[in-house]
Amino acid sequence: MNTTHFTSGEPAVVITRAADRLWHALEDDRVVGRGETSTRPDGRTFLSVDAWHRSVFDRLAAAMLADLPAPLHTIVDEADVELTAGWERAGFTARRREWEYAVPTDPAVTGLGAVPPPGVTVVPLGAAEEGPLRALDRVIRAEVEATVGWPEMPAELLAGRDGDTVVDPAKYAVAAEAGEYVGLVRVVQVTRLPRIGLIAVRADRRRRGVARALLAQVLGALHYAGIPAASAEVNEANPAATALFEGVGARRTASTLELVRHGE
Secondary structure: OOOOOOEOOOOOOEEEEEEOOEEEEEEOOEEEEEEEEEEOOOOOEEEEEEEOEHHHHHHHHHHHHHHOOOOEEEEEEOOOHHHHHHHHHOOOEEEEEEEEEEEEOOHHHHOOOOOOOOOEEEEOOOOOOHHHHHHHHHHHHHHHHHOOOHHHOOOOOOOOHHHOOOOOHHHEEEEEEOOEEEEEEEEEEEOOEEEEEEEEEOHHHOOOOHHHHHHHHHHHHHHHOOOOEEEEEEEOOOHHHHHHHHOOOOEEEEEEEEEEEOOO
């Protein structure tokens, strides 16, 4: 993660590229800052800089920009004004915002009933058949790429076999209708706060309550397990997802910005 509070002073540092994806800022042979890159499944390159001094951050960022082809991306906590300003000094601008939500699991709070829409069956977490699940994932991915584009998908999704993104089928619940899977939800356990990393329904089965049924199943299961809340991230530009989560009593707790630099 990038640093959040810069100290004053102008340390004399030397910037070196320590590895293909790693840069070091050295002061008297001591590492006082580092920059790293990662590449997402869609090919985007993301930068991260860890430094306590503003000048070290700026020099690391400048060295990385000089070595890497544009466009380049980074993620920041929107509340971290100083860090955001550092990337803006390097020429980055805001591309998208994601809201982080705390989602209650108690059906008495969410108002989610256990009965899915007529003809729809919800298969609980870990019980989906792997083949049909992967097939649905590929259909949804193709629909996303044909509309808003893969860069709008959750950042943590990784490419799996056969071009799908189902790394661990046990993390998914699915909705089935007429013998085929039509929607999915992925839940990742992060310490004791599960995260709803993705909820998606086939384009021809939307606006029928399938997403609510999926959410009802996973939140009800978490409530039964004694877990009072989950987290979720929603793209600000996705009004349907925003309405879904806010409609079950989820509250915004934070926001992140994806910044991009397109080059000179």
